Amino acid sequence: MSSFQRGQCIQGKWESISRRDFFGVAAAWSAATSMGLALIGLVKFPIPALFPDIARLFKIGKPGDYPVGTEKIFEEKKVVVIRDQEGLYAISLTCTHLGCVVSRQANRFDCPCHGSKFDSIGRVLSGPAPKALPWLKVFQLPDGKLVVNAARSVPTGTKFVVT
Numbered sequence: 001m002s003s004f005q006r007g008q009c010i011q012g013k014w015e016s017i018s019r020r021d022f023f024g025v026a027a028a029w030s031a032a033t034s035m036g037l038a039l040i041g042l043v044k045f046p047i048p049a050l051f052p053d054i055a056r057l058f059k060i061g062k063p064g065d066y067p068v069g070t071e072k073i074f075e076e077k078k079v080v081v082i083r084d085q086e087g088l089y090a091i092s093l094t095c096t097h098l099g100c101v102v103s104r105q106a107n108r109f110d111c112p113c114h115g116s117k118f119d120s121i122g123r124v125l126s127g128p129a130p131k132a133l134p135w136l137k138v139f140q141l142p143d144g145k146l147v148v149n150a151a152r153s154v155p156t157g158t159k160f161v162v163t
């Protein structure tokens, strides 16, 4: 038997394996190993890089934390959350001109960098800002906590209705 030297032991019996089978098995192992290593790399990859929205989600508490008239600034997130009679909404504090953080005034937002002014709901009163401050998506988790998604804007005037 010429295949004796290339044989393999299966259940105690030596079986021959052809060169084609050998390379087929080697290729399959190689592919499986590559996929395994790729999966390990994927798992070790930072989640925010894979799902950029996740990094921009943040909890703001429960609806009960926001009685009508409440306004809370999340400085680190550059977002203000406001509650009025119609609902609750979040406005980005990042100026739409060149990205400076606007400051809250009595009834408007002012940009300290180039002087843009926005009204109380973020519409441009004076430039150079080209557009309104974005309103951000607010939603509620099953446990009742509210979340702002700073990566998703909604049309100005879209409020989360507090029930």
Ligand code: FES
Pocket: 095, 096, 097, 098, 099, 100, 111, 112, 113, 114, 115, 116, 127, 128, 129
């Ligand atoms: S960055 Fe706000 S006006 Fe320029």
